[in-house]
Amino acid sequence: xxxxxxxxxxxxxxxxxxxxxxxxxxxxxxxxxxxxxxxxxxxxxxxxxxxxxxxxxxxxxxxxxxxxxxxxxxxxxxxxxxxxxxxxxxxxxxxxxxxxxxxxxxxxxxxxxxxxxxxxxxxxxxxxxxxxxxxxxxxxxxxxxxxxxxxxxxxxxxxxxxxxxxxxxxxxxxxxxxxxxxxxxxxxxxxxxxxxxxxxxxxxxxxxxxxxxxxxxxxxxxxxxxxxxxxxx
Ligand SMILES: [Zn+2]
Numbered sequence: 693x694x695x696x697x698x699x700x701x702x703x704x705x706x707x708x709x710x711x712x713x714x715x716x717x718x719x720x721x722x723x724x725x726x727x728x729x730x731x732x733x734x735x736x737x738x739x740x741x742x743x744x745x746x747x748x749x750x751x752x753x754x755x756x757x758x759x760x761x762x763x764x765x766x767x768x769x770x771x772x773x774x775x776x777x778x779x780x781x782x783x784x785x786x787x788x789x790x791x792x793x794x795x796x797x798x799x800x801x802x803x804x805x806x807x808x809x810x811x812x813x814x815x816x817x818x819x820x821x822x823x824x825x826x827x828x829x830x831x832x833x834x835x836x837x838x839x840x841x842x843x844x845x846x847x848x849x850x851x852x853x854x855x856x857x858x859x860x861x862x863x864x865x866x867x868x869x870x871x872x873x874x875x876x877x878x879x880x881x882x883x884x885x886x887x888x889x890x891x892x893x894x895x896x897x898x899x900x901x902x903x904x905x906x907x908x909x910x911x912x913x914x915x916x917x918x919x920x921x922x923x924x925x
Contacts, residue, residue, distance in 0.1 A: 693921050694907045697881065699861035700870060700919055704880040706858055710851045713844050720844070724837050727830040734819070734826035741812070741819035748809040755802040762798060765791045869912050869919065882918035892916040 693701070769778075769788045778784035862870055873880050882891040887901050894915035896904070903909040904920045911920045 694910045696863040696866055696910050697919055697921060699858065699863065700866055700880050701921075703855070703858045703862060703870070706851055706855050707874070708879070710848055710855075713848045713851070717841060717844050717848070720833075720837050720841050724830070724833040727826070727833040731823075731826045731830050734823045738816075738819040738823050741816040745809070745812045745816050748805065748812040752802065752805040752809050755798055755805050759795065759798045759802055762791050762794045766795060866910065866919065869917060873917055876917075878916065878918060880919060881921050882913055882916065883923055884920045885923050889913040889916060889918065889920065891918055896920065 766788060769784055769791060772778045773781065773784050773788070870880055879891070882889050884890070884896055884901060884904050887898075888895050892913060892915045894913055896911070896913070900911045900920070904911055905922050907922065912918065913920055
């Protein structure tokens with residue numbers, strides 16, 4: 693590597709180190725926010741699941757009561773018919789048929805509602821479990837924020853404080869290039885791999901390849917503007 697590029701490399705290391713820590717800081721804060729949101733969502737889902745169980749329980753009770761009522765009517769009508777006390781036997785028979793039909797339908801309905809209640813109970817258990825998980829996730833996120841975030845922020849501060857001398861060390865000839873690259877948010881260096889810029893794949897002229905390999909002259913990529921360094925470095 694050309695000597696002029698050593699300060700560029702040091703500055704790049706500083707820039708990347710700050711970026712890595714900023715990303716880590718963002719990730720820590722994002723995870724805390726997402727975890728808190730997940731807790732809210734889980735609590736809402738739990739409330740809905742509880743309501744669903746309550747509804748299913750009421751529905752089932754309603755079916756059971758209807759079943760009881762009609763079973764009693766069937767029994768009463770039968771007794772009346774068996775004892776010969778029915779005023780109108782045919783009418784009583786029709787009534788009995790009607791009641792038996794309702795009993796049949798209501799039995800089916802009650803079974804379905806029992807299944808629905810079981811399903812609602814299982815969903816409730818899942819919602820409870822999800823709530824516990826969400827709480828744990830938030831706890832972990834907060835613990836991570838408490839322990840790791842101050843360290844990361846301290847490291848960012850230290851790295852930023854170390855940056856001005858690194859910027860001052862950049863050779864005059866490289867300053868415009870460095871400024872442009874930083875304004876574009878690009879890395880400052882690119883490895884010349886098999887004669888091409890490893891970032892943008894632009895092919896370098898043979899003379900450039902040779903001089904970059906020797907470290908005899910500073911070259912920037914014609915396409916992306918990054919300073920070129922040899923594959924071996
Ligand atoms: Zn390039």
